Amino acid sequence: MQQSPAAHPIVEIRKLSFGYDRSRPVLRDINLEIPRGSVVGIMGQSGCGKTTLLRVIMGALRPSAGEARVLGHSTNTLDAEGLYAMRRKMGMLFQFGALFTDMSVYENVAFPLREHAALPDELLNDLVMMKLHAVGLRGAAHLAPTELSGGMARRVALARSIALDPQLILYDEPFTGLDPISFGVIVRLIRELNDSLGATSVIVTHDVQEALGVVDYVYFMAAGRVIAQGRPDEIRRSGEPFVRQFVNGSSEGPVPFHYPAPGYDADLELAAPEPQASPVMPQASH
Amino acid sequence: MRVADVRARLERLGSGVTFHVLRLGFASRFLAYLVLHSGTALRRFRLTTAEIYFAGVLSLIIILVSGMFVGMVLALQGYETLQRFGASESLGVLVALSLVRELGPVVAGLLFASRAGSAITAEIGLMKATEQLSAMEMMAVDPIARVVAPRFWGGVLSMPLLAALFSATGIFGGYVVGVQLIGVDAGAFWSQMQAAVDVRNDILNGVIKSLVFGIAVTWIAVFEGYDAPPTAEGVSGATTRTVVTSSLAILFLDFILTALMFTGGTHQ
Amino acid sequence: MNRSTIDLWVGVFVVAGIAGLLFLALKVGNLASFSTSQMYQVQAKFANIGGLKARAPVKSAGVVIGRVADIRFDNESYEALVARSSPPASSASSTSASKRAATA
Incomplete structure (x- = not known):
């Protein structure tokens, strides 16, 4: 599947901005390239816009300015049908798996195949079993999603998202809420599936330490911008204070502990108390 | 101070009205999209069959039991009143017309809204909250065509059958109480009923009513589910709204339809 | 399941x-009780229809032989015009069906 690796990056984002409304831009002037065959991490704090960026890549949101080229298509101009055609070549792993709760594990993995390819039953069965085998859950085919542990559910969801042999696999917070063993399994699967399918993977996560072990390249985001990028070893050695704070997970650094607020004094009504201030309010604390 | 108060109230009222009108517009667009994208639900009819099972078959018990009791109560109450006028043979007419024209479609519709409608809303709402609908969209499968449309058609097809079964068991219940227990003449019971109940004016109109109620309830149910905020409170609120809104819709539509169908006083 | x-x-x-x-x-x-055979219409005029209503059964010798299809006011004779549909087999008796029979 791997065609002329260096020729065209599989995802190419140029000067992209996005906002739900004009006053609050979520993404600002993003430039980003994801070459074929690589595993790329997009990391940052919760709320920095990385999930929004993922939704722009999958075509669920349209950029307000700039362009996102995914698999050779500009998502700005695609209509619903073009978008669906593009998504058929993509797989997406949702944060908590998003398995269809009214179907068995087997039917979950068979779902994209049934919807998009009219296969004879034996072939369908073989394909489903192959995908389940790849994530090590062939034996769980008959179980219901509610009978699975969190890690198993995510593996089933992974099998489902690779059912159509995608060229691009997107992971939304794949490590959240996993025990160390499940975590190790997912990390191994991301790498193995990427290389065996000849696919490209994008991992959106805030679990920096864990993700740095899997990815080939990292983009760091803060407040809707890409603030740093590089290979994992470069990132670990980075002098950038924000990246250092994030990689080390310390509470002191450029990211403030306090959410932006008016002066502490004002909130305690010390500066200019309103006439109708409650009488039980402490009048002075100094 | 007072002017500002009135103004604030008016503004709240205005924004409330605007909100509901906007929502109705969105719901109409949703219905149009849903009907236009029903190809999958009708071509792969098994998807719809499964939903007829959940909306129709699983509502059967409550529909049959309620129908039976409503018919029995109608017979008891009707006999009390009719015998004062020496018209107790008309008991069959009273039971049948009440059920076929009004109680069958309306009560079956109300039961359907609380049994099947709420379940449809909760299911779609939870699928949305757990990102199952987004996942489907990411697999290039339209969730409205694949998830919503089969539920809509399943509900729409189930409702007239449920209403007919409600009326039929109700009339049977009326027969049991009126004829077997009270002792109204069986021949009079059935023959007066047959003479008075018209297939087109009463029964067909009743079926049309139940079809309209089925469309209204299922439309509200799938829309509330699809539009539910993707949280636990969002889904529970949407479920409550489904039952309340569709019950009101049934009673309102019943008045409109009755006014259209049975005016002119040409019935006995 | x-x-x-x-x-x-x-x-x-x-x-x-x-x-x-x-x-x-x-x-x-x-x-x-709908006859599948062809129905034909009989019209009758009454000075007063009493409580007669559309779809009321028309009986002859106690047997339902048709139904009142329509009741109108005749502008020329100032009488009520009652149209009844009856199956052809009972045509002879239906013409003589009285208003009282119709309302029974």
Whole structure:
């Protein structure tokens, strides 16, 4: 599947901005390239816009300015049908798996195949079993999603998202809420599936330490911008204070502990108390 | 101070009205999209069959039991009143017309809204909250065509059958109480009923009513589910709204339809 | 739940529902008494129709032989015009059916 690796990056984002409304831009002037065959991490704090960026890549949101080229298509101009055609070549792993709760594990993995390819039953069965085998859950085919542990559910969801042999696999917070063993399994699967399918993977996560072990390249985001990028070893050695704070997970650094607020004094009504201030309010604390 | 108060109230009222009108517009667009994208639900009819099972078959018990009791109560109450006028043979007419024209479609519709409608809303709402609908969209499968449309058609097809079964068991219940227990003449019971109940004016109109109620309830149910905020409170609120809104819709539509169908006083 | 079990139950449900509709149409309603043979119309004029209503049965010797199709006011004779449809077999008696029979 791997065609002329260096020729065209599989995802190419140029000067992209996005906002739900004009006053609050979520993404600002993003430039980003994801070459074929690589595993790329997009990391940052919760709320920095990385999930929004993922939704722009999958075509669920349209950029307000700039362009996102995914698999050779500009998502700005695609209509619903073009978008669906593009998504058929993509797989997406949702944060908590998003398995269809009214179907068995087997039917979950068979779902994209049934919807998009009219296969004879034996072939369908073989394909489903192959995908389940790849994530090590062939034996769980008959179980219901509610009978699975969190890690198993995510593996089933992974099998489902690779059912159509995608060229691009997107992971939304794949490590959240996993025990160390499940975590190790997912990390191994991301790498193995990427290389065996000849696919490209994008991992959106805030679990920096864990993700740095899997990815080939990292983009760091803060407040809707890409603030740093590089290979994992470069990132670990980075002098950038924000990246250092994030990689080390310390509470002191450029990211403030306090959410932006008016002066502490004002909130305690010390500066200019309103006439109708409650009488039980402490009048002075100094 | 007072002017500002009135103004604030008016503004709240205005924004409330605007909100509901906007929502109705969105719901109409949703219905149009849903009907236009029903190809999958009708071509792969098994998807719809499964939903007829959940909306129709699983509502059967409550529909049959309620129908039976409503018919029995109608017979008891009707006999009390009719015998004062020496018209107790008309008991069959009273039971049948009440059920076929009004109680069958309306009560079956109300039961359907609380049994099947709420379940449809909760299911779609939870699928949305757990990102199952987004996942489907990411697999290039339209969730409205694949998830919503089969539920809509399943509900729409189930409702007239449920209403007919409600009326039929109700009339049977009326027969049991009126004829077997009270002792109204069986021949009079059935023959007066047959003479008075018209297939087109009463029964067909009743079926049309139940079809309209089925469309209204299922439309509200799938829309509330699809539009539910993707949280636990969002889904529970949407479920409550489904039952309340569709019950009101049934009673309102019943008045409109009755006014259209049975005016002119040409019935006995 | 097995697919074929669901199909079976849905089949039972649909058959029961249609049976319910048939019961309503045949046993409760008057579809069975609809004559499939050709009906013809008889018109009669009354000075006063009393409580006569459309769809009231028209009886001859106690047997239903037709129904009142329409009641109108005749602008020329200032009388009520009652149109009744009756099956042809009973044409002889239906013409003599009285208003009293019709309202019975």
